[in-house]
Amino acid sequence: MDPIHSDVTIIGAGPAGLCLARALSGAGLRIVLVERLPEDALRAPAFDGREIALTHRSRTLMQRLDLWRRLPVDEIHPLRHAHVFNGDSPHAMRIAADSTGRDSLGFLVPNHEIRRVAFEAALDSNDVTLLASAKVVRIERHADRAEVHLDDGRRIVSRLLVAADSRFSETRRAAGISTRMFDFGRSMLVCRVTQQEPHHDTAWEWFDHAQTLALLPLGRATPHGHRASVVLTLPAPRMREVQALDDEGFARDIAQRFHGRLGRIESVGERHVYPLVGTYADRFVAERLALIGDAAVGMHPVTAHGFNLGLLGVERLADEVLAAAASGADIGAGALLARFDRGHRRATLPLYLATRGIVGLFTDDRWPARRLRAGLLRASEALTPFKRLLAATLADEGRPGRRRGRVAQAGD
Ligand SMILES: Cc1cc2nc3c(=O)[nH]c(=O)nc-3n(C[C@H](O)[C@H](O)[C@H](O)COP(=O)(O)OP(=O)(O)OC[C@H]3O[C@@H](n4cnc5c(N)ncnc54)[C@H](O)[C@@H]3O)c2cc1C
Numbered sequence: 001m002d003p004i005h006s007d008v009t010i011i012g013a014g015p016a017g018l019c020l021a022r023a024l025s026g027a028g029l030r031i032v033l034v035e036r037l038p039e040d041a042l043r044a045p046a047f048d049g050r051e052i053a054l055t056h057r058s059r060t061l062m063q064r065l066d067l068w069r070r071l072p073v074d075e076i077h078p079l080r081h082a083h084v085f086n087g088d089s090p091h092a093m094r095i096a097a098d099s100t101g102r103d104s105l106g107f108l109v110p111n112h113e114i115r116r117v118a119f120e121a122a123l124d125s126n127d128v129t130l131l132a133s134a135k136v137v138r139i140e141r142h143a144d145r146a147e148v149h150l151d152d153g154r155r156i157v158s159r160l161l162v163a164a165d166s167r168f169s170e171t172r173r174a175a176g177i178s179t180r181m182f183d184f185g186r187s188m189l190v191c192r193v194t195q196q197e198p199h200h201d202t203a204w205e206w207f208d209h210a211q212t213l214a215l216l217p218l219g220r221a222t223p224h225g226h227r228a229s230v231v232l233t234l235p236a237p238r239m240r241e242v243q244a245l246d247d248e249g250f251a252r253d254i255a256q257r258f259h260g261r262l263g264r265i266e267s268v269g270e271r272h273v274y275p276l277v278g279t280y281a282d283r284f285v286a287e288r289l290a291l292i293g294d295a296a297v298g299m300h301p302v303t304a305h306g307f308n309l310g311l312l313g314v315e316r317l318a319d320e321v322l323a324a325a326a327s328g329a330d331i332g333a334g335a336l337l338a339r340f341d342r343g344h345r346r347a348t349l350p351l352y353l354a355t356r357g358i359v360g361l362f363t364d365d366r367w368p369a370r371r372l373r374a375g376l377l378r379a380s381e382a383l384t385p386f387k388r389l390l391a392a393t394l395a396d397e398g399r400p401g402r403r404r405g406r407v408a409q410a411g412d
Helices: 015-024 038-044 056-064 109-124 168-173 235-245 247-257 304-327 334-362 368-383 384-395
Strands: 008-010 031-034 051-054 077-079 081-086 092-096 104-108 126-129 135-141 146-150 154-157 160-163 179-195 200-208 211-222 227-234 265-281 287-292
Touching: 008 015, 008 146, 008 154, 008 235, 015 031, 015 109, 015 304, 031 154, 051 109, 051 211, 051 304, 051 334, 056 304, 077 334, 081 287, 104 109, 104 179, 104 211, 104 384, 109 126, 126 200, 135 211, 146 160, 160 168, 168 287, 179 235, 227 235, 227 247, 235 304, 247 265, 265 334, 287 334
Parallel strands: 008 031, 008 160, 031 126, 081 200, 160 287
Antiparallel strands: 051 104, 077 104, 081 092, 135 146, 146 154, 179 227, 179 265, 200 211, 211 227
């Protein structure tokens, strides 16, 4: 069988892989996406309970990739305020969008809609070929090319291979890249609800004793109540008890966990549970290979930055590849990959470590940690410049003077 020749092969057609395919298209490169799921599951992804908080920077990139206009308007939910609570303390740290000079801190968009529009946009590009229901059996990397072998005998030969195949990336493992993994020993349940009390477009993060709760506001009220997504984090055995409840029992349980602050829970949707494991690859590149999305950095969702960092990686790698292609240089050269590695590491490591630290401090139920975080939240609440900085970090508007590459400028 003749090999399939491409310039870039991306393994994994999740949000990161699809966005990279779209970002690279239109530059005379042939792009192949290899995905193990069938095409139907990519074209109409099932609801998975995740509401992704997107920064302003991410929205801008999604606009430039022609994704944003494809999202249903009633599935884009502005986030205007964020409140952080600790235990029974009445003090909350309150972060408002107006401290950033904008009317929202960011936007909540369901993950399956991001996947759907990213698929649509990538497949609208005639230089992108999708190989769905594909099983990779071997990867070979040489000085001048990478080869991906599928179980049906097909072979894809390219100048650059990209792993976008989740935080448990098999491509990363096949390349021998070690990865720091941290199992938080907890599970996160996400579920849409309608509640009696209004949410005022405010997200809550509540570090309570032995549980972490969050509430994500989902737009205007319906005749049945106010729509929101509840996020509950518990140790795995206790999560199993919550999963075993029927819908009525679950609604009562959630209302009680929020100490009645949501009023009655009128209805609950599908529940989805995710084990919480953070991952950070020791290298984001190897010969003819780059890692993006969760395959590079798998964040704990508490700071809501996983996909936002994924998009940063897409932007950075696409800028490098497009610049090399435009000048006729090698798009898989070691120097190019090393620059991507350095830049993406600098952009992600501080937030990855900070998130680990926040989770560690805010889920430690011993009294010194409880007192420390109560003090921290009170002090932070009084520090307007700190809160402004936090709001700007949440919104990630892009710092002045930050480098702006080809993807960032396209469509300007
Ligand atoms: C509960 C929860 C809430 C979250 N909230 C936020 C948030 O508010 N903000 C935010 O920015 N991020 C958030 N995230 C993180 C975000 O969902 C992820 O960062 C994002 O989905 C990662 O995209 P990805 O394309 O890298 O990987 P994935 O979404 O994991 O996609 C990987 C793709 O690769 C395919 N694949 C895997 N292995 C292979 C293989 N061997 N061969 C071929 N294909 C393969 C899979 O089928 C899949 O299609 C949240 C995550 C969770 C769990």
